[in-house]
Amino acid sequence: MKNQVKSSSNIQPIRIQLLSSLLIPLLILWVISAAVAYYLAIGFADDAYDRELINSADSVAARLRTNGTKIWADIPPAAQAILHYNRQDQIYYQVLSQDGTRIFGDAVIPGPVTGLQAAEPMFRYASLEGNKIRIARIRVQVPDYPSKVIFVQVAETLHARQRLAEQILLSIMIPQLVLICLGAASIWRGITRSLIPLKNLTDAISKRSQTDLTAVEESEAPREVRPLVTAINDLLLRLKSEIESQRRFVANAAHQFRTPLAALKTYIYYAKRLAENEEMDSVLEKIDIGTERMSHLSNKLLALAKAEPSNRFDHYRQVDLNYIASEITASFTPAATKKNLEVTFSGLDSPALIYGDPENLAELVTNLVENAILYTKPGGRVAVRIANGEQIKLIVEDNGTGIPKDEREEVFERFYRVLGTNMPGSGLGLPIVKEIANSHGARVSLEEGNSGIGTIVSVYFPKQTESLANNFHLKA
Amino acid sequence: MRILIAEDDQLLADGLSMVLRDNGYAIDIAPTGADADAALMSGIYDLLILDLGLPSLNGLEILKRLRDREQTLPVLILTARDRLEDRVLGLDLGANDYITKPFALPELEARIRALLRKNLWSNRREITFGSLSFNTASRVVTANQQVLDLSARELAVLEILLQRLGQAVNKDQITDLVSSWDLEVTGNAIVIAIHRLRKKLEDHGITIKASRGLGYRLEESS
Numbered sequence A: 001m002k003n004q005v006k007s008s009s010n011i012q013p014i015r016i017q018l019l020s021s022l023l024i025p026l027l028i029l030w031v032i033s034a035a036v037a038y039y040l041a042i043g044f045a046d047d048a049y050d051r052e053l054i055n056s057a058d059s060v061a062a063r064l065r066t067n068g069t070k071i072w073a074d075i076p077p078a079a080q081a082i083l084h085y086n087r088q089d090q091i092y093y094q095v096l097s098q099d100g101t102r103i104f105g106d107a108v109i110p111g112p113v114t115g116l117q118a119a120e121p122m123f124r125y126a127s128l129e130g131n132k133i134r135i136a137r138i139r140v141q142v143p144d145y146p147s148k149v150i151f152v153q154v155a156e157t158l159h160a161r162q163r164l165a166e167q168i169l170l171s172i173m174i175p176q177l178v179l180i181c182l183g184a185a186s187i188w189r190g191i192t193r194s195l196i197p198l199k200n201l202t203d204a205i206s207k208r209s210q211t212d213l214t215a216v217e218e219s220e221a222p223r224e225v226r227p228l229v230t231a232i233n234d235l236l237l238r239l240k241s242e243i244e245s246q247r248r249f250v251a252n253a254a255h256q257f258r259t260p261l262a263a264l265k266t267y268i269y270y271a272k273r274l275a276e277n278e279e280m281d282s283v284l285e286k287i288d289i290g291t292e293r294m295s296h297l298s299n300k301l302l303a304l305a306k307a308e309p310s311n312r313f314d315h316y317r318q319v320d321l322n323y324i325a326s327e328i329t330a331s332f333t334p335a336a337t338k339k340n341l342e343v344t345f346s347g348l349d350s351p352a353l354i355y356g357d358p359e360n361l362a363e364l365v366t367n368l369v370e371n372a373i374l375y376t377k378p379g380g381r382v383a384v385r386i387a388n389g390e391q392i393k394l395i396v397e398d399n400g401t402g403i404p405k406d407e408r409e410e411v412f413e414r415f416y417r418v419l420g421t422n423m424p425g426s427g428l429g430l431p432i433v434k435e436i437a438n439s440h441g442a443r444v445s446l447e448e449g450n451s452g453i454g455t456i457v458s459v460y461f462p463k464q465t466e467s468l469a470n471n472f473h474l475k476a
Numbered sequence B: 001m002r003i004l005i006a007e008d009d010q011l012l013a014d015g016l017s018m019v020l021r022d023n024g025y026a027i028d029i030a031p032t033g034a035d036a037d038a039a040l041m042s043g044i045y046d047l048l049i050l051d052l053g054l055p056s057l058n059g060l061e062i063l064k065r066l067r068d069r070e071q072t073l074p075v076l077i078l079t080a081r082d083r084l085e086d087r088v089l090g091l092d093l094g095a096n097d098y099i100t101k102p103f104a105l106p107e108l109e110a111r112i113r114a115l116l117r118k119n120l121w122s123n124r125r126e127i128t129f130g131s132l133s134f135n136t137a138s139r140v141v142t143a144n145q146q147v148l149d150l151s152a153r154e155l156a157v158l159e160i161l162l163q164r165l166g167q168a169v170n171k172d173q174i175t176d177l178v179s180s181w182d183l184e185v186t187g188n189a190i191v192i193a194i195h196r197l198r199k200k201l202e203d204h205g206i207t208i209k210a211s212r213g214l215g216y217r218l219e220e221s222s
């Protein structure tokens, strides 16, 4: 049973399902936590750098000088350079008068200047030449003129802050991501590991032959899967009993034919005794032939039902194929003599031991010899041989009509008969042979006889040692 | 010679009894196991034809009871089952032969003859009495190498007398042996058969002597 069931597209594999139902919320959480962390990191960075910005403003304020009317800052050029190029950021400063007009310093810091009454340092964001900047303003009393108030404004671009915020963010997010990945990997492994029994189960079932309907081992399945295994076993059991009852039905039907057929034959026989003229005789003869065919058919149906797999192994034991084949062949000598055929048998010197059901094996030989005798013209010969080799071979050879090459497979199909043989038969003989061979692990081959005349049927039986026999039994 | 057919299929049982009566046997039919068992207790049968699949009491059980009663009549099993085990089981339980349905009638007849011969004639092929000779296999009677043309009833009576050579058999015994439940043979019919037999045998120096109170027996008429 190779054809895989196509998994319907909207059902994900369990592994993906489990993983995605864990990972998706985790990743969403991770993104949210990134947003929160970023917001907090910006806050931390601002706190830190705003303090420094105030420091810068303070140092500008400390450098302020005045002569009563004029105010200036005494910042040496080196310090100015340092001030302007503090780390990665551009720094600007400005000194504003009490009403907010610029007294001196970099003119580029944008307005508006509001909230001049507040005593606390003021911070705000603004934009300068396309860059965001942070502006801090402190209130300063002019040295020597305590009643006079001015403002120092310092601004800087945001590179350092951003860098810090990013560093904070990364130092939180990367470990988290690593953690999530490690978690996913171990979940994946865990799921895979716990799915191994399921895979073993699948392998065990898919490796089976179509006739093997024994229960699946339940103890190896994880508890969650056990109901499924139980359900499968239940189905197997029902299937088995269904097949068994089908087979029994055929066997019973064939049996049921036997008694009325026996009665019919009895009356025909009696009628023949009573018959007083030839016409009546010939009519009775025809009825007799018809009845005979029906008996034949019911016997073959029964043999086929007996050969079918569910009946296997009940009657198996070690048997000598030599003995069976010679007995059966001998039983055909009257028929062969009547048809003027030469029937020979040659067996092995030692017993040809195989493991099997003696009655079915006898049935197999019967069907082959019967065919050979039926489909060989008077004067022909039929040879039955047992040969030893890697396998034990049963060969039934005749020099009869032969089977056309392109029908050598079809003749093993039930009820198939080669047209134009004009011989009575039901077309079940070779199917019975095939069925019995299969259940014995044997292979059947059909070839034309030597020099293209007649038929050679060979059945290759595995040699049966004791251990092999046990093995065979266990597999059943 | 009286045969019991234990077979539940009436069509087959009737057909068989027609054929076998035609051969000169007295036939009774038991359609159930219980009937067969009861009939066998009378001990009057020379042969039992037994179907294994009987209602109310199966064939193997009948066979077992029969042998437990130490009745030795031959039993021919007639069945639709043909697995080796069934056959072996039947034979182990004391059946003498086995034939599967559907069978060829000549074969059945031959087996019945063989069984009867074995039992009644202790396997002797030929019984001779004076110029009379009876082939136990073919059931053909010859006198002085000449085949006697006997009716079924006459043959049956002669067989009974030949089985009990030197011994007188009374009319009732003969009547019992040749009649069956549905075919009551009257004493008169026996007398007629014996009369006819006498006629046919007298040319060959054999007579059937009747002794009052004892019955009939074969004698050479010197």
Ligand SMILES: Nc1ncnc2c1ncn2[C@@H]1O[C@H](COP(=O)(O)OP(=O)(O)OP(=O)(O)O)[C@@H](O)[C@H]1O
Residues within 6 Å of the ligand: A296, A300, A367, A371, A372, A375, A376, A398, A400, A401, A402, A403, A411, A416, A417, A418, A419, A421, A424, A425, A426, A427, A428, A429, A430, A431, A454, A455
């Ligand atoms: N030895 C043979 N020689 C020639 N033809 C054969 C031989 N064996 C089988 N065949 C052909 O194969 C066909 C199928 O054989 P198979 O034994 O299955 O059925 P059958 O003989 O027709 O009927 P059945 O065996 O049921 O009575 C036959 O009809 C016959 O034509």
Ligand SMILES: [Mg+2]
Residues within 6 Å of the ligand: A367, A370, A371, A425, A427, A428, A429, A430
């Ligand atoms: Mg055939």
